[in-house]
Amino acid sequence: MLKEIHEQSDVLVSSMQGRYDGLSNTVDLSADFQDSPISKGRIQGITRCLLVGMGTSMHACMIGRHYLERFAGIPTEVDNAAEFRYRRPLLDANTLVISVTQSGETVDTLAAMDEAKRADCLQITICNTPGAQSTRLADLSLLLGAGAEISVASTKTLLASIMALHAVSLSLGKLRETLTSEMEAEQVVNALQLPSAVSTVLGNSGKILQVARKYAASEHFLFLGRGLGYPVALEGALKLKEVSYIHAEGYSAGEMKHGPLALIEDGMPVVVIAPKDDYYKKTISNMQEVIARGAKVLLLTNKDANQVISENI
Ligand code: M6R
Numbered sequence: 001m002l003k004e005i006h007e008q009s010d011v012l013v014s015s016m017q018g019r020y021d022g023l024s025n026t027v028d029l030s031a032d033f034q035d036s037p038i039s040k041g042r043i044q045g046i047t048r049c050l051l052v053g054m055g056t057s058m059h060a061c062m063i064g065r066h067y068l069e070r071f072a073g074i075p076t077e078v079d080n081a082a083e084f085r086y087r088r089p090l091l092d093a094n095t096l097v098i099s100v101t102q103s104g105e106t107v108d109t110l111a112a113m114d115e116a117k118r119a120d121c122l123q124i125t126i127c128n129t130p131g132a133q134s135t136r137l138a139d140l141s142l143l144l145g146a147g148a149e150i151s152v153a154s155t156k157t158l159l160a161s162i163m164a165l166h167a168v169s170l171s172l173g174k175l176r177e178t179l180t181s182e183m184e185a186e187q188v189v190n191a192l193q194l195p196s197a198v199s200t201v202l203g204n205s206g207k208i209l210q211v212a213r214k215y216a217a218s219e220h221f222l223f224l225g226r227g228l229g230y231p232v233a234l235e236g237a238l239k240l241k242e243v244s245y246i247h248a249e250g251y252s253a254g255e256m257k258h259g260p261l262a263l264i265e266d267g268m269p270v271v272v273i274a275p276k277d278d279y280y281k282k283t284i285s286n287m288q289e290v291i292a293r294g295a296k297v298l299l300l301t302n303k304d305a306n307q308v309i310s311e312n313i
Helices: 001-004 007-018 041-045 053-072 107-120 133-137 156-175 181-202 207-214 230-243 253-258 280-292
Strands: 046-054 075-082 096-101 122-127 140-143 220-225 247-252 267-274 296-300
Touching: 001 007, 001 096, 007 156, 007 181, 041 122, 041 156, 046 107, 046 122, 053 075, 053 133, 053 230, 096 133, 096 220, 107 133, 107 247, 122 133, 122 156, 133 140, 140 156, 156 181, 207 296, 220 253, 220 280, 230 247, 230 253, 230 267, 247 253, 253 280, 267 280, 280 296
Parallel strands: 046 075, 046 096, 096 122, 122 140, 220 247, 220 267, 267 296
Antiparallel strands: none
């Protein structure tokens, strides 16, 4: 797992190669979709999108939803594939279903895809395994190219899935004419900086280890975030449970005052994900509420954010 965590910068570079062009500042998926029989008219006729996956892949979907709505102007929902398959979802030929699955073989995700196929939905799968069943069911496949993920706990494929959803959303936005070239250029420039940003964070692993040692004996953890930080919080809690057997919950930070605040005990570690985005001030104010209840906050934010709290990593 550690090896795969440290591969992430390279994985990002290879997943953007041939898709993100830093000279023209454009995204182009034509090499991935070159044999596609899907017309521009069909893409423009999409009225709604459903993103399906399980576990970590579903968390990638929750981030992808923001991109699809923002760049492609498509009303988007995220569904846990295991729920989707049993709740008789309302689907039609103008619904785009995007499945995210590292293995391409997760039974619930495949069953959701079968359901979508019966309704004649347009389907894209984002998958790391060439030739997997999800690539056979979908109309279009976007391969992650992250290399085999041997660890059961997903790490590098989460980042690659998010990148793939970003690229798909930008491409759909271009075809649907909802994305301006300025927005596209801004996104490409930012995306191309990610590999070095990831290396910088991983270069900080000494500090991360120090903090981990300090809180390793804690029995409960909370992870809080808003916006894109919310799925990151859910993923943090999932990963902590999976690899440390420590009880952890992820919440939208705005949800805390509706009950979960009662869980905070003196000294309880709370990981707050608060990048300097549109949600920053709100998240920081939620953070102050948990500090007032005695939580020890581990804040993940931008370097220049300058918050003075118990641990700032
Ligand atoms: O292969 P998939 O992406 O479809 O797998 C879905 C989940 O089982 C998977 O993401 C799981 O949650 C992670 N391996 C947990 O780290």
